[in-house]
Amino acid sequence: MKENREGSKKRTQSRLFSVFTLSLLLTLPFSLLGQKNSCLECHRELDEQSLRAPVDGFATDVHRQFGLGCQDCHGGNPLQDDVELAKDKSFRGAPGKAKVPEFCGSCHSNSEYMRRFNPNVRVDQLQTYWTSKHGELLRKGDTNVAVCTDCHGVHGIQASNFPKSSTFAWNIPETCGRCHSNQEVMKTYGIPVNQVSDYKQSVHATALFDKKDLSAPVCNDCHGNHGAAPPQVASIAFVCRQCHPSAGDLFTQSPHKAVFDELGISECEACHGNHKILAPTDEMLAGGSNDVCSQCHDAGTKPHETGVEMKRKLSDYVSAFQSAEDVLASAEKQGVEVSEPRFKLQEASTALILVRNLTHGLALADMEAKLAEGDKVISEVKTLGGAALKEARFRKTGLVIATVFIFLLALALYFKIRELQSKEKS
């Protein structure tokens, strides 16, 4: 009995062993399947740089992260080592420039296919592209324009929310600039090449590059990504209003709106520019060194005079603000603590920001009302500042009095010591 059980145990063991070995041998080729990629293996060894580059780039490509390989775009059989067999019937090769949009679009416009990877991703890029200036010209046969690969890259494509991607916010000016700052490329179209350099001087560029504020606009925020086209005159205003609605609303309510629409002048751009949008200053107002009103209004005319009045009121306010600041600074320099008045002065500073914004509405009365509020705050601060200066004077006076007494005491001591010493001598 015991022998039987021993024997059956041994037989079960040897059976299990054979099953195991057999399965291993059978599945081995399939496991190699997952790893084998003849495209990469072969291209890696090639001498020509342009044929080798795809291998290096692809290592970090976003498509690879989603499990896609060379064959998913280019077709072919990556299991075949022989180059003829690898480039089988399904092989599509590299598309010519004119065919690139459709090539990429074959997947990226297919909602059913794309939602496998990301249910939320947009699939209208190709459609939008055809509405763009680039798409328009490409349709007409111009292959010098930008296609998908010009902006996104070819084999090292990164998602746009990845900071190293060529389509990440702070890389976009450079990406667009590759063609749009190139005189050779742009002269055919008669387009100037100063946009990127102008933009880099703008307040938006400072916000984006220096303060790392990703909400600041770059090329695509005003021009569109795939449907890139210069905004029409009527739409510039809407574009700016995306982030600057209060200025926009004020402008709409002002007399300028109707006139600008009638004359076909682009609203914000007329005074602030398009790419080189600098931080606005009071000098842009009528009578200032950078007078934008004089573009349409002659000096001496009523509108211009109203503008001059606005500027005058503003500069009066700024001087009052500055003098309050000076009082506090002087008190502080003399050692008096002024954090309370400083905080109050912030309210006056806020009023200044709001009044400067009100210039878009052209309503002098509204500006004067707000300035009056600010003036009240400034006078309160001046009172507190005056008290601080008084405190500084009080301290000095007190010091003088105490020092006088101490010196008198010192003198008295000196006399006393002399007297005692002369007594000691005797």
Add this chain to the structure above:
Amino acid sequence: MKRRTFVNLFLGGSLLGTAASLLYPVVRYLIPPRQAEAAAKKIVAAKVGELAPNSAKLFKFGSSPALLINTADGQLRAFSAVCTHLTCTVSYEGDTGTMYCPCHNGRFDLAGNVISGPPPRPLEAYEIEVAGGDILVSKKA
């Protein structure tokens, strides 16, 4: 007057003067100041009943502005009024029941979260305590 007497008087007089000018600051120092305590952790933002429902008050918290809101349904909320985008001062908009920053159209809900616009972070919320007719605001522990 003898020289010695003069010197003694002089000494006594100036000693008195000096003592007075040294003691005067000390005595004034010891007398309790108007504001009884150092800027405590808790600030009295407003008195109970001062704010109507669906209105707000801007007050000083430490060295920055803060907003005390009495919501439409009578709840009290307090936040830092420094916009997390470019530090403009936010205000309360009664008709939308949201906090609004006029500089670049940033908007926050009544939990301080960003609803729209460029601000990258929510507004810091403060702790509210109602005690003895005062509404006290302090930083969250």
Add this chain to the structure above:
Amino acid sequence: MSRRKLRMSQLIRNVVAYLESRFLFSALLEFGKKKKVPEHKYSFWYYFGGLCLFLFGVQVITGILLLLYYTPSVDAAHESILFIMSQVKFGWLIRSVHSWTANILVGAIFIHMFSTFFLKAYRPPRDLTWISGFFLLVLFLAFGFSGYLLPWNELSFFATRVGTDIAGVVPFIGKALKTFILGGPEVSGATLSRFFWLHVAVLPAFALVLLGIHIFLVQVLGMSKPIGISKTKEISFFPTFILKDALVWLLVLTAIGVICVFLPWEIGQKADPFASTPIGIKPEWYFTFMFTTLKIVPAHIFSLEGEVLAILGFMLGGLLWMLVPYLDRRAGREMKSPAFSIAGAIILLYIIVMTALTYLAPRI
């Protein structure tokens, strides 16, 4: 004498008699009346000891006043300083006097110490005076270090962190020492409580005892005369020398007053433990010579860590400095000992140069 004068002197005599029968101090009074202080070309330096005592008194008084409004907690320390500086009447004056006098006191202590060193006042029987003085130096450096943290501003916080990091480098006991000083692994509320405890209770208690010993010894032994000077003019301790002392104190008090009105001590930014260390952070000026030495010492000397070696070097230096009365045998025999004077001059020069270097070449 007039009748009024007669009655006044009778009153004084009665009061003295009353106190004498209770306190039995007649022997002391006799001693004091007879006590003489030598006057010679170096006797000017005698005033620095008394000046240190006076400045300590100023610190005690202003410190006690500050205690009324100061709160030693992370949430309230900085705010209470702001309160003292802005809301409390003359709070700005009391606080500025305390902060400025702390620095002037340490300066006076150094001058006092070096002047007694060069005049070789340490030679026996005054060796215990010197040693108690050495401990007083350490005590007052501890006063300065602990007090500096109390306003809980950026400078204090990081200066404390830098200073205690150095303590942590001492071999074997370093880590335990640092944890004990800080009340934890790093500068925190526990450190503030601990430093406050030291600053207002422990150190003053020790200071009182040590000062008592130090002053008692000075009184009993009298002023030391430089070697080679035997016969000098002498003035009475009471009242002449004391009045001269008082004159010096008054002039220094005036100087402090002027400084505080024109240069009140800053409040600074509240400490943020999560902020990065400000560039160029350094401890208070009287520690900077050690701080800069540690910065320029090479990382490794033979196979030992440079920092550790430097710290041990300072400790050894301190020990030798304290034991100088026993090392300077020649002075003990009333003979000139130029070797020690030169050594002292080198040390003084080193301290001055290193301190200056900290401010003139901060990027070392």
